[in-house]
Amino acid sequence: MKVTFNLNGGPQYLDVEPGEPLLWLLRQLGMKSVKEGCATGDCGACTVLVDGRAVRSCLMLAPQIQGKKVLTLEGLGTVDDPHPLQKAFLDSGAVQCGFCTPGMVLVAYELLLGNDNPTRDEVAEAISGNLCRCTGYVKIVDAVLLAAQWKREGRWR
Amino acid sequence: MHRTGIRRFHLARDVEEALSLLSAYGGGGALLAGGVDLLRGPPGQVEGMIDITGIGLSQVGEARGGLAVGATTTLTEILKNPAASAYVGGILCEVLRQVAVPPLRNMATLGGALVSAHPWGDIPTSLVALGAEVRWRGEREGKAPAEELYRGEFRGLFRSAVATEILFPPWNGAFAYEKIGRARYDIALLNSCCGVGIRDGVVAWARVAVGARPDRGERLPWAEQALVGQKPRESLWGEIQDLVQGQVEVGDDRRAGAVWRRHTAGVLVRRALIRAAEKAGR
Ligand SMILES: Cc1cc2nc3c(=O)[nH]c(=O)nc-3n(C[C@H](O)[C@H](O)[C@H](O)COP(=O)(O)OP(=O)(O)OC[C@H]3O[C@@H](n4cnc5c(N)ncnc54)[C@H](O)[C@@H]3O)c2cc1C
Ligand code: FES
Ligand code: FES
Numbered sequence: 381m382k383v384t385f386n387l388n389g390g391p392q393y394l395d396v397e398p399g400e401p402l403l404w405l406l407r408q409l410g411m412k413s414v415k416e417g418c419a420t421g422d423c424g425a426c427t428v429l430v431d432g433r434a435v436r437s438c439l440m441l442a443p444q445i446q447g448k449k450v451l452t453l454e455g456l457g458t459v460d461d462p463h464p465l466q467k468a469f470l471d472s473g474a475v476q477c478g479f480c481t482p483g484m485v486l487v488a489y490e491l492l493l494g495n496d497n498p499t500r501d502e503v504a505e506a507i508s509g510n511l512c513r514c515t516g517y518v519k520i521v522d523a524v525l526l527a528a529q530w531k532r533e534g535r536w537r
Numbered sequence: 538m539h540r541t542g543i544r545r546f547h548l549a550r551d552v553e554e555a556l557s558l559l560s561a562y563g564g565g566g567a568l569l570a571g572g573v574d575l576l577r578g579p580p581g582q583v584e585g586m587i588d589i590t591g592i593g594l595s596q597v598g599e600a601r602g603g604l605a606v607g608a609t610t611t612l613t614e615i616l617k618n619p620a621a622s623a624y625v626g627g628i629l630c631e632v633l634r635q636v637a638v639p640p641l642r643n644m645a646t647l648g649g650a651l652v653s654a655h656p657w658g659d660i661p662t663s664l665v666a667l668g669a670e671v672r673w674r675g676e677r678e679g680k681a682p683a684e685e686l687y688r689g690e691f692r693g694l695f696r697s698a699v700a701t702e703i704l705f706p707p708w709n710g711a712f713a714y715e716k717i718g719r720a721r722y723d724i725a726l727l728n729s730c731c732g733v734g735i736r737d738g739v740v741a742w743a744r745v746a747v748g749a750r751p752d753r754g755e756r757l758p759w760a761e762q763a764l765v766g767q768k769p770r771e772s773l774w775g776e777i778q779d780l781v782q783g784q785v786e787v788g789d790d791r792r793a794g795a796v797w798r799r800h801t802a803g804v805l806v807r808r809a810l811i812r813a814a815e816k817a818g819r
Contacts (some may be wrong), residue, residue, distance in 0.1 A: 509638025
């Protein structure tokens with residue numbers, strides 16, 4: 381079936397299978413930041429933003445994004461030109477193997493869109509559904525607070 | 538066909554279309570709301586997915602002094618709604634903040650949680666405690682308290698009907714919700730939603746519900762009766778804790794044992810009652 385949606389700012393007009401998970405579609409489109417950890421909604425590695433809200437792409441079907449805007453990490457920044465939030469993760473030592481990082485960055489991005497001065501508890505709540513098996517959570521929370529500070533200082537895009 | 542086994546996807550435009558698609562598939566169709574439960578299920582169960590998020594059932598508003606929530610409203614939309622935040626001192630939002638995690642709350646709907654009705658769920662226990670009424674459209678329109686639905690064959694009903702709205706009545710008093718899980722992110726090992734109204738210094742009405750026993754949340758009418766007419770005081774909460782620990786029906790499952798559940802049910806009810814009475818007395 382035909383689906384039209386916006387991926388990272390660009391229009392997409394595709395033929396998808398009715399039962400295709402959004403996660404698989406995005407990976408086929410080269411969005412390798414979107415990971416399959418559990419495929420049951422538990423880990424958060426497959427997080428993307430749909431119309432500005434973080435969702436689990438493993439629990440969505442491709443046709444559900446008809447007419448919507450999808451943002452993956454690829455749409456936020458690149459290796460050469462990272463988004464300030466990505467840079468805050470690097471500067472804070474909040475990345476080890478990196479498997480959880482795209483999901484962490486995107487839930488943090490959703491939080492900071494609506495709140496540029498979150499408390500530690502609010503950050504912890506925002507990332508509570510994203511599991512990290514190697515960094516631990518302290519540095520990730522530090523990174524999000526650093527990014528929030530940069531946002532308040534106008535160092536954001 | 539994909540690994541999920543789903544052959545067709547329909548974006549229903551209204552309730553009538555959703556119902557006619559459901560009936561055309563016989564048992565092979567399913568209504569898709571947030572998909573948090575449905576798409577987690579084993580593959581091959583559903584042939585035709587009928588997306589109902591665009592059929593006009595996503596709204597929250599005051600109704601008859603209480604609150605009306607459209608069945609496809611997401612938990613996040615409810616949490617952000619001022620009428621929902623104000624409903625009986627914010628009890629609904631107190632519960633929803635403890636359901637899963639933000640990205641899942643962005644997807645999951647109140648109607649989906651009502652119909653999935655996980656025995657460990659936070660929402661079924663609260664619907665029962667708050668006296669929520671469910672409206673649906675199938676062959677005919679229908680309505681019933683969630684408590685009554687859960688006592689009957691509600692799963693059969695929602696195979697050929699769309700839950701449209703959940704109505705929360707007004708309460709002159711306050712509620713509190715208590716949940717115990719292994720971690721903040723986890724589902725409940727036990728939960729309790731309790732409410733009291735205080736008039737002329739005594740308890741005028743009480744609602745006590747306990748869920749994840751491991752069975753679905755139910756009211757404990759004998760505990761409610763024991764509260765009515767009593768002066769709210771420290772010793773009363775202790776007596777109710779003892780009563781619950783003596784009479785509540787609990788069981789074992791792989792997540793917790795009956796002995797722990799029996800003891801903890803009393804503790805959760807006492808904690809919820811103390812907080813509810815404090816709020817009601819303000
Ligand atoms: C990782 C994880 C953690 C969770 N943690 C919690 C938790 O802490 N507490 C808790 O209470 N729950 C928890 N849940 C469960 C989840 O929040 C609910 O069951 C969810 O709200 C289901 O809603 P949905 O809209 O996604 O339903 P769907 O998956 O879309 O549907 C569920 C069922 O209801 C039917 N249905 C949906 N809408 C309607 C309607 N309007 N009329 C008739 N039938 C309908 C569907 O056909 C399907 O059978 C968790 C789930 C996951 C995956
Ligand atoms: S892969 Fe989607 S939550 Fe784990
Ligand atoms: S950095 Fe390895 S899982 Fe988080």
